[in-house]
Amino acid sequence: MLTPSLMHHLSIVPDFRQAWKVQHQLSDILFLTVCAVICGAEGWDEIEDFGHAKLDFLRQYGDFEAGVPSHDTLARVMALVNADQLQTAFAEWMKACHDVTAGAVVAIDGKTLRGSYCRGKGKGAIHMVSAFSAANGVVLGQVKTGEKSNEITAIPELLKLLNLQGCLVTIDAMGCQKKIATQVLQKGADYLLSVKENQPALADAFEAAFPMSKVVNFEGDAYVTDEKNRGRQETRYHIVSDITEDFQHLSYEWPGLKTVGVVMSFRQEGDEAPESPMIRYYISSAELSAMKLAEAARQHWFVENDPLQDGIQGDTLSPIADGSL
Known part of the structure; x- marks a missing residue:
């Protein structure tokens, strides 16, 4: 079965312009903008330049009868587009063309986009919550929030957009x-959720069930990884357990809870202790x-610390959706 094209999904976004004033189809403008940003364009001028350079390619999928819109037209029209509808259209396209396999890790992580803060214009930094396919390194969906503390409300909105059947969803604390x-x-x-002090009952249960003496002498399922990079060595010790007595009273509050895990990591620089x-x-x-647990945690940390996620991939949808290019 053929996968619906990006143009197909973008054509669903409504055009609120007066029809008699329209020179460039909205679907053409959206298609040009999305393709240009995915290819690294960082401003309206660069998007227009991309359009002139790739006009033959663009006409294979869109009309572009009037040629390439000017950068001023791109900025003006994109400012009128409903960001939520564009975001949904993009996420539906990603869902259609990317199949997640059973057990695949989908890492949900929030980041503040570099260069999005502008004190002179009174513009706050843009914070995005994104879902990444860890195995394939692609963004499955994004939701913009006012600030990091709003991730709690943004994550449910992002989950609504995604096809996660059979996946393991990793989220930080x-x-x-x-x-x-x-x-x-x-x-x-x-789910695989990191636990910190924001869930004191869980944190207390872990401290009671896994004191250091028990962790280092754990007799159950354990796994060790050892990585060396540029003179730094990091050793991680992973243990997992079924629900112990310390968690029995919490298992009724946390739906589907089956496994608890602990990761202890040591870092050493050169010959230092x-x-x-x-x-x-x-x-x-x-x-x-x-x-x-080791594999899933590592994939989440990779996404969390990958500098590329602060660049093109992290920006793929957000500056388009809010007209901030």
């Missing part, structure tokens, strides 16, 4: 919320092995 866990399960997926270990706690609705 900000998204460790009962309602979010429930929504992930309702999408036919499993290792730093104090960092402890991370996790809860999951999936029956994870220690190796699977």
